Amino acid sequence: MPRKSSDGRRTRRDYLAGTGALLGGGLLAGCSGTGDGTTSTTTEASTTGGTTTTEDAGHTVSMAPVGEVTFESVPESWLAFTGDYADMGVALGQADGLEAIGIPARYAAYYYEELPGVSVDTDDLTPLYQDGTGKEVFYSVDADVHVIDPNFMVNRLQWSQGDVAEVRENVAPFFGNTVFTQVYDWHDYRYYSLYEAFEKMAELFDERERYEAFSAYHDEVVADVKDRLPEETPDVALLYPAGIPPESFYPYLVGEGTQSEQWRNLEVGDALAQNDVTDAQAGGATLDYEALLDIDPDAIAVRIQGEITDAYFQENVVAHMEQHEVASELTAVQEGRVFYGGHTYQGPIIHLFHLEQAAQGLYPDVFGGEQLFDRQRVADIVTGEFDA
Structure with a gap:
């Protein structure tokens, strides 16, 4: 069930579309998403770049393998396991919301020192990998969204599907696709190029203009x-x-x-x-x-x-x-x-x-x-x- 604040109200990060269905042999397709990165809705709304926002439906994004995920509003706090997605978020102006990373030493944030006004101190980020990656750290960080392919959690970090479902339901949804390599035999769904994945991140954070400027x-x-x-x-x-x-x-x-x-x-x-x-x-x-x-x-x-x-x-x-x-x-x-x-x-x-x-x-x-x-x-x- 979605979490509630101390006074019983739904928190801002509660997402509206549950993701309980299974995607073939993988994990956790959205209940109304196609799983291929498209967005579908029956609510009258304005749509830009695959992101749908309405007063009733909230902020909806979609990406394989998780399918469609809807938030009450655009996520503010977030975490990523790999530095590729962390870098995408920073490029979209979301550095202040980044709370955690898989292994800080593998995130090349020191490059930002050459960019005036851009910085991420990896010492301030919670390491998700600490002799393994347990569920407790996700509860502790309490982010609005986990920018991680849930199949990566199962196949590389030894989580069960039940672990993913628990954290998704009790903390926040997963949103991501393993894109840094295409050699894993368990990745039998759509891949995204660097800029296709970056575009999905732009939809997640409602930062279309930054994405288009960067892409150009x-x-x-x-x-x-x-x-x-x-x-x-x-x-x-x-x-x-x-x-x-x-x-x-x-x-x-x-x-x-x-x-x-x-x-x-x-x-x-x-x-x-x-x-x-x-x-x-x-x-x-x-x-x-x-x-x-x-x-x-x-x-x-x-x-x-x-x-x-x-x-x-x-x-x-x-x-x-x-x-x-x-x-x-x-x-x-x-x-x-x-x-x-x-x-x-x-x-x-x-x-x-x-x-x-x-x-x-x-x-x-x-x-x-x-x-x-x-x-x-x-x-x-x-x-x-x-x-x-």
Whole structure:
């Protein structure tokens, strides 16, 4: 049942459309939603971008796999498990309402320091993962909405469907779709691209104008970068070190998830996929230097979570590989094409930074030392100082 305030009245965050139906083999489709991201209502209302708001029906949004969810008003406090959705919310001007994140170190909020007037202190966010993720933390945070795919809670965090239903009914609804990767076998429903998911977040927070401003500028930046790419682009291996300094790596394929948006923008080849390597997120084994030498990619991008300085990366990754008996034989090492590969989770802001870093790493003669996007223009969109 929806929660009530101490005087028995429904709280502002109570959502009106329960989500008790099951979506095929997955979880929790909306009782009146289609589950594919469309919005349906029989109430006369004005609709913009898939969001319906009326005095009677409240604020209705829809996204696979949860289907249609209706709130009494636009959510104000919120949490996300992954940094991609956190970044989307911040891009929409919702930083003040962000209360919690899965693992703060995996949320690259430090990039916001380059954006005037934009900031998120991850030390102020409640970690949802604390030797596991229990239901209690959701009760404690008491957010208006949980921006998390409920199937992620079950298949990656070992919740039961009953756990999801309990938190949904007693705290707040779930609204999200796992988009950073497309290798999970349990994700048998619609995927969203980075900007499709971002648009859903804009509907959730009723921030259509910010979304459209961001989308238009993103298209400008990407088009400019693509216009300057060389005719031949390299085959890249995306790797995550199993330890520092690295002796083996977890492999990540470029694939179709949002985690690789910058690599698709840069039109690189996937050296790992070409050699039938299985993505670590799908159970793929680690690769040592002998295995990498058999693949011998043109370039190597190494992901590391947390705020990584260039000095740290050079000392603990690049220098180690240059001095390693086997790693030093890799073409990428010999040609100086081992560079920082960013984070797994990126929304629209972090993506611009990752695109810039990746372009500079791959093509220093073309993009090296150049800012590929206007920090002030991005900050103006986030803070609302732009012309709609």
